[in-house]
Amino acid sequence: SLAMISQVGIAMLVPIFLCSMLGLFLADKVGNWLFIPLFFLGALAGMRNVYVMLSAIYKEDDKKKNDRKDG
Secondary structure (H helix, E strand, O other): OHHHHHHHHHHHHHHHHHHHHHHHHHHHHOOHHHHHHHHHHHHHHHHHHHHHHHHHHHHHHHHHHHHHHHO
């Protein structure tokens, strides 16, 4: 379960970090207003990654529980 917690943390932080770095890079080129929307875009992408990952894990657990009850 420690590996799953680490994977969830990485899945959340990587999009935030990448979008923030892109926002900082573009802020130098265009202006400071791009950092905040890209940060929130990264946060939303990270939340979606975590949701997809956890929903797949829970579906797999439910399937295993149902297979045990049937068998």
